[in-house]
Amino acid sequence: MPREDIAQFTIRSVQVLSEEEDVDEELVPSLTDDQLLALYEQMKRSRRLDERAIALQRRGELGTYAPAIGQEAAQVGSAFAMADGDWIVPSFREQSALLARGTPPHKILWYAMGMEEGAEIPGGEGAFPPSIPVGTQPLHAVGIGWGEALQGRSNVAVTYFGDGATSEGDVYEALNIAGVYDAQTVFVCQNNRYAISTRLQNQTAAETLAQKAVAAGIEGIRVDGNDVLGVYRVARDAIEKARNGTPVLIEAMTYRRSMHTTSDDPSVYREADEEVEWEARDPIVRFQVYLEDRGILDEETKSELDDRIESEIAEAIDRAREGGEDIDPADMFRYTYDEMTPELERQFEAFEGDVDG
Amino acid sequence: MAEQLRMVEAVRETLRTELGRDDDVVVYGEDVARAGGVFRATEGLVDDYPERVFDAPVAESGIVGIGVGLAATGLRPVPEIQFQSFLYQGFHQLAQHVARIRSRTRGTITCPMTIRTPYGGGIHALELHSESFEAGFSHVPGLKVVIPSSPAETKGLLTAAVRDPDPVVFMEPTRLYRSFREEVPEHHEIPLGEARVVDSGDDVTVIAWGSMLREALEAVEDVGASAEVIDPRTLSPLDTATIVDSVKKTGRCVVVHEAPRTAGLAGEITARINEEAFFYLEAPLERVTGYDVPVPMFAREDDYLPDSERIAAGVHRALDDG
Known part of the structure; x- marks a missing residue:
């Protein structure tokens, strides 16, 4: 009987701007100085929001909050490659990407204040709210990517999840169904090395997460997730492919520099040395040096930008606090169904009666 | 047509x-x-x-x-x-x-x-x-x-x-x-949330849905009582008003389902009757349901599923004429 190898695969890894500030001139995306500064500003805005949010949580003003510190390039670079009409389908750590897509920061705070107002779609379309159950939301992005295709539209859905999520069956189902239906979907897996405390080697025996695409018959590629130019380049190419019915899985290699959430203490499961090492590999620092080396970012621009971000976040915090003061508890009855059911109406009347005394 | x-x-x-x-x-x-x-x-x-x-x-x-x-x-x-x-x-x-x-x-x-x-x-x-x-x-x-x-x-x-x-x-x-x-009918829309009174009667209300409805109809025919048979059709949201109105008239009620009894919908339906029609009741509310066991494989399926005989027994208990 003939014996032959019938399937092989390779996974490409891409980096445009290295830690040593070397640039792959062939792959470097042609972005204007303004666009480059916008990438930088989006990363900084997310970083500052996270820092302020952690402080607010410590003071009791926010509930549990999941910082994206260290992952800004993976998120901003990919979100920046999206076009009007494209959908973002995030997990619960995607404030960098959401901010880059236009979600106002006070909504992110509202969500962390336990308010559904923070999960409303800004502007009525294009963004799904955070998804708490790990790995469940890529299926929604497949439905969107397929639904857009069925209606002859070219909009793409970009969904975000982490390394831990790739162990969930739903993520495999999503990759597989996307392949079957040629869904206009891009999967961005941020491999930040930790699922709470669990390291990748305890999550999977697979050498890369990008290769999970191979079993589903779709494209998989790895990128240095701390290289915002590399992420942008890979995401832009993936989104164009998806627009034409070829779903792509991107594995963005990054590092969760902060805690899993404000309820977590990473010192229990990792060494401080490791965190110090990754501080030096911070994505914002790498890109800042790139911009400075090319004269795109000078001290004056940097301080203007920092001041702008500072006041925007301060305003967002004020707005979040104000919004938090006048929530209407009755809304929980109003939005469960299109029309309140008779039983819900009874419960609502009883609730109002109780409230009125 | x-x-x-x-x-x-x-x-x-x-x-x-x-x-x-x-x-x-x-x-x-x-x-x-x-x-x-x-x-x-x-x-x-x-x-x-x-x-x-x-x-x-x-x-x-x-x-x-x-x-x-x-x-x-x-x-x-x-x-x-x-x-x-x-x-x-x-x-x-x-x-x-x-x-x-x-x-x-x-x-x-x-x-x-x-x-x-x-x-x-x-x-x-x-x-x-x-x-x-x-x-x-x-x-x-x-x-x-x-x-x-x-x-x-x-x-x-x-x-x-x-x-x-x-x-x-x-x-x-x-x-x-x-x-x-x-x-x-070629064009037919039934609003969700509205029960159907399948058969009108005065002595007892029997509530059943799905394939249990036919068993219930057979049971009340066997019993020969004047039963009001209600098919809720929509289990959520439930048409409580139709059920309560009927029980206020009959004062007796049997709820049937093939699902297991514990935490089944008969529990919810009887609770609502208790809340809204308790003082009209003339007998304890009856449940005829599947047993609290995993649905058995088909060799024992007929013993698990409520049938007209079990429902008839429940109707007799409700009528207090057994």
Whole structure:
């Protein structure tokens, strides 16, 4: 009987701007100085929001909050490659990407204040709210990517999840169904090395997460997730492919520099040395040096930008606090169904009666 | 023009009508296109609407989950889950996303999806092909749960479900798929949330749905009492008013379901009667249900399922004439 190898695969890894500030001139995306500064500003805005949010949580003003510190390039670079009409389908750590897509920061705070107002779609379309159950939301992005295709539209859905999520069956189902239906979907897996405390080697025996695409018959590629130019380049190419019915899985290699959430203490499961090492590999620092080396970012621009971000976040915090003061508890009855059911109406009347005394 | 159809044909003709009426309707599921579904409920639909009827990979969570996304783009997904107990694989998508997306986004994203799924015992099917989890689905706020009991009812209720702005779990009793024909109007919509008084009477109210309705009708005929038989049709939201009005008249009530008793819907229905009609009651409320055991394989299925005899015994107890 003939014996032959019938399937092989390779996974490409891409980096445009290295830690040593070397640039792959062939792959470097042609972005204007303004666009480059916008990438930088989006990363900084997310970083500052996270820092302020952690402080607010410590003071009791926010509930549990999941910082994206260290992952800004993976998120901003990919979100920046999206076009009007494209959908973002995030997990619960995607404030960098959401901010880059236009979600106002006070909504992110509202969500962390336990308010559904923070999960409303800004502007009525294009963004799904955070998804708490790990790995469940890529299926929604497949439905969107397929639904857009069925209606002859070219909009793409970009969904975000982490390394831990790739162990969930739903993520495999999503990759597989996307392949079957040629869904206009891009999967961005941020491999930040930790699922709470669990390291990748305890999550999977697979050498890369990008290769999970191979079993589903779709494209998989790895990128240095701390290289915002590399992420942008890979995401832009993936989104164009998806627009034409070829779903792509991107594995963005990054590092969760902060805690899993404000309820977590990473010192229990990792060494401080490791965190110090990754501080030096911070994505914002790498890109800042790139911009400075090319004269795109000078001290004056940097301080203007920092001041702008500072006041925007301060305003967002004020707005979040104000919004938090006048929530209407009755809304929980109003939005469960299109029309309140008779039983819900009874419960609502009883609730109002109780409230009125 | 009205036609004589079996329930499975009524499902098919309803889907055909809705696919024709609304370009946003998309039908998909395991084996629904090429094979026309394992019960042939979708037979031929792909020939008429090849661009909106699809076979799906064997992935129930995926089938439910992608519906959230399809709906967000403006479509009306009408997936089939091949058997109800396979919907357990998609239950997390139902509870975590389908049912919640409207409330958590304050109405900015909704999910007008109808998940059709054959359910219930009585056809000597394989293990885990005969469950009745309507109470479980009804316990999830944001979902609607509908069970038809005849071909014409199927037409009216499925039409309403597909057009409903909220997600609906539409459970089709396999035992009735081919058991009888009935005149089914071409255009027929029954509002969700309205029970049907199948038979009027004064002495006792008997509540049953799905394939249990026919058993209940047989039982009251055997007993010979003047029974008011009610088919809730929509289990969530439940038409409490029709039930309560009837019990106020009869003072006695028997609730029937094939699902296990504990935490079953008979518990909810009797609680509501207690809340609103307690002082009209002349006898303890009766439940005739499946037992609190995993639905047995089919060699013991007939011993598990309530039948007209058990229901008749329950009616006698309610009438206190046994």
